Amino acid sequence: MPASVLCATVTLIFLLVAALLADLISPYTPEGTNLLARLKPPFPLAGSSLSHFLGTDELGRDILSRVLYGMRISFLIACAGTVAGMTLGVFLGFLAAHKRGLVDDAVLMLIDFNASLPFIIIALAILAFFGSGLTIIISIMAIYGWDRYARLSRNLARAALTEGYASSLQTLGAGAPRIYVRHIFPNIAGMLIVNMTLNFPGTILLETSLSFLGVGVQPPMTSLGMLLGFGRDYLTSAWWIAVIPGTIIVAATLSISLLGDFVQNQLDGVTQRN
Amino acid sequence: MKTLCLRACGRAAVTLALLITCVFLGLHLTGDPATLILGFEATPDDVAAFKLARGLDLPMYAQYWRYLGDLMHLDLGKSYVTGLPAIEVFLSAMGPTLHLMLPTALVTLLIGIPLGIVAALHSGTRLDRGLLFVSVLGFAVPNFFFGLLLILFFSVWLGWLPTYGNASWLHYIMPIMTIATSEAAIFSRMARSAMLEGLNLPCVQAAYMRGISRQRVIWFHAFPNALISLLTVAGFFLGTLTAGAVITENIFSWPGIGRLLVVSVAKRDIPVVQLIVLGVGCSLIVANLLVDLLSLVVNPKLRRTTR
Numbered sequence: 001m002p003a004s005v006l007c008a009t010v011t012l013i014f015l016l017v018a019a020l021l022a023d024l025i026s027p028y029t030p031e032g033t034n035l036l037a038r039l040k041p042p043f044p045l046a047g048s049s050l051s052h053f054l055g056t057d058e059l060g061r062d063i064l065s066r067v068l069y070g071m072r073i074s075f076l077i078a079c080a081g082t083v084a085g086m087t088l089g090v091f092l093g094f095l096a097a098h099k100r101g102l103v104d105d106a107v108l109m110l111i112d113f114n115a116s117l118p119f120i121i122i123a124l125a126i127l128a129f130f131g132s133g134l135t136i137i138i139s140i141m142a143i144y145g146w147d148r149y150a151r152l153s154r155n156l157a158r159a160a161l162t163e164g165y166a167s168s169l170q171t172l173g174a175g176a177p178r179i180y181v182r183h184i185f186p187n188i189a190g191m192l193i194v195n196m197t198l199n200f201p202g203t204i205l206l207e208t209s210l211s212f213l214g215v216g217v218q219p220p221m222t223s224l225g226m227l228l229g230f231g232r233d234y235l236t237s238a239w240w241i242a243v244i245p246g247t248i249i250v251a252a253t254l255s256i257s258l259l260g261d262f263v264q265n266q267l268d269g270v271t272q273r274n
Numbered sequence: 275m276k277t278l279c280l281r282a283c284g285r286a287a288v289t290l291a292l293l294i295t296c297v298f299l300g301l302h303l304t305g306d307p308a309t310l311i312l313g314f315e316a317t318p319d320d321v322a323a324f325k326l327a328r329g330l331d332l333p334m335y336a337q338y339w340r341y342l343g344d345l346m347h348l349d350l351g352k353s354y355v356t357g358l359p360a361i362e363v364f365l366s367a368m369g370p371t372l373h374l375m376l377p378t379a380l381v382t383l384l385i386g387i388p389l390g391i392v393a394a395l396h397s398g399t400r401l402d403r404g405l406l407f408v409s410v411l412g413f414a415v416p417n418f419f420f421g422l423l424l425i426l427f428f429s430v431w432l433g434w435l436p437t438y439g440n441a442s443w444l445h446y447i448m449p450i451m452t453i454a455t456s457e458a459a460i461f462s463r464m465a466r467s468a469m470l471e472g473l474n475l476p477c478v479q480a481a482y483m484r485g486i487s488r489q490r491v492i493w494f495h496a497f498p499n500a501l502i503s504l505l506t507v508a509g510f511f512l513g514t515l516t517a518g519a520v521i522t523e524n525i526f527s528w529p530g531i532g533r534l535l536v537v538s539v540a541k542r543d544i545p546v547v548q549l550i551v552l553g554v555g556c557s558l559i560v561a562n563l564l565v566d567l568l569s570l571v572v573n574p575k576l577r578r579t580t581r
Binding site for chain 1: 536
């Protein structure tokens with residue numbers, strides 16, 4: 001395993017554990033203000049204190065705590081959106097592979113349509129039509145990813161149907177749902193997981209972009225993008241409010257990308273050797 | 275050739291029809307426009323009169339037909355916020371966006387293509403891996419964060435560049451840098467693989483064997499072939515460029531379409547939002563169609579493949 005991948009794995013595990021344990025390890029509540037300690041810089045800088053390790057914002061809220069809770073929301077949305085997108089995509093992909101003909105054409109057309117517009121514009125239109133909220137944002141993340149899962153699962157399922165095991169199951173009398181869910185899905189899960197790691201950074205970036213623009217996650221919830229967006233107004237006096245959440249976004253997306261590329265190369269190697 | 279052109283046009287038409295239908299359905303799922311526009315204090319009589327005037331009492335298919343007619347007349351209602359016709363608001367924001375996107379596209383090409391060629395000519399070496407790392411980094415740092423870092427560095431610390439608006443050419447530097455960095459990061463990878471493909475073509479190998487100099491082979495044989503395959507990703511490039519402009523205009527308060535879109539979404543100014551979605555969607559669909567047709571003209575190989 002190359003050093004960069006090892007580094008990425010450690011970073012990722014560190015961030016995930018920190019986000020999961022936000023309740024336990026954050027020194028303050030994310031909304032707790034302290035007007036006596038406003039705009040404190042992060043630790044090694046002049047005027048900082050160890051009690052606010054990453055500094056404080058304009059209301060004296062502890063940045064470390066806010067970032068921890070923001071990470072949790074950002075990761076939660078990205079995970080839920082990825083799972084929902086995969087479910088939708090795999091369902092439509094299997095449907096296309098199973099029904100063929102018109103259904104197949106319709107699904108392929110939808111996939112092309114989804115790819116024909118920059119997704120941020122679709123996402124903004126959905127937000128304008130339906131308003132913002134956690135469910136809407138997770139749905140947007142699902143719509144963002146579904147086309148690649150659909151294309152992949154359609155092609156893989158079509159390939160699997162020509163293999164012996166699917167037709168022997170049919171002969172044995174297994175129903176279509178059983179064949180797809182219990183037999184074909186586990187066989188193609190590896191490829192889907194690789195696609196997930198390739199898709200995940202994009203999902204995080206989409207949510208943070210929307211929250212940065214002020215139309216994604218709404219207060220009192222915090223997400224990394226929202227923290228960055230608010231920090232923009234204090235760049236002249238307190239750059240750390242924006243730079244710290246931004247750095248964490250970059251660290252998370254970069255390490256997932258590196259990990260995804262590595263896993264994909266490994267799997268390619270395995271399929272080539274076979 | 276003719277059937278292939280027709281097929282490309284047909285695909286564009288279907289995409290366009292889907293886009294219009296989706297926007298229409300989206301509009302109808304937003305809730306009752308009567309309460310949105312008139313407010314909650316409206317009397318039932320007001321609401322009924324409003325619905326009659328706007329044709330909202332008609333069955334769905336009739337409304338859809340009416341909507342298509344309105345689209346043909348470019349009559350898309352008035353902005354809820356300013357009261358101006360949505361089309362005027364849209365067109366006034368179009369200029370600044372194009373002024374931003376054209377130089378950005380140029381800068382992206384001028385950075386991305388040379389970097390990709392250098393990487394391809396040195397593929398497998400340390401230089402290639404170094405460029406790969408730079409492009410992964412350029413891609414992983416999101417536009418909105420990179421833009422803020424630029425502001426922090428050039429405006430807050432150095433005090434050289436203005437941070438918002440589009441008043442002078444100085445205002446163009448940071449937005450262009452923001453979009454072009456991430457675009458060039460992707461584009462250089464595409465240029466690299468296109469160039470590698472070009473260098474490995476049998477005709478290019480044959481040119482080497484005929485004793486033509488390396489420089490000549492690279493620039494007159496491999497490079498034109500690489501350009502042809504780069505043309506096929508032009509549509510994708512336009513899409514990411516637009517997405518980059520939406521984010522970047524908001525960082526630098528650039529008075530363009532992206533800024534207008536986000537402000538309208540935040541205020542739920544539906545007529546403006548739908549016009550932007552339709553306008554940007556149509557432009558991209560038409561651009562993609564032109565790219566498809568142009569590829570058919572310059573690349574005879576595509577004409578022979580029948581699906």
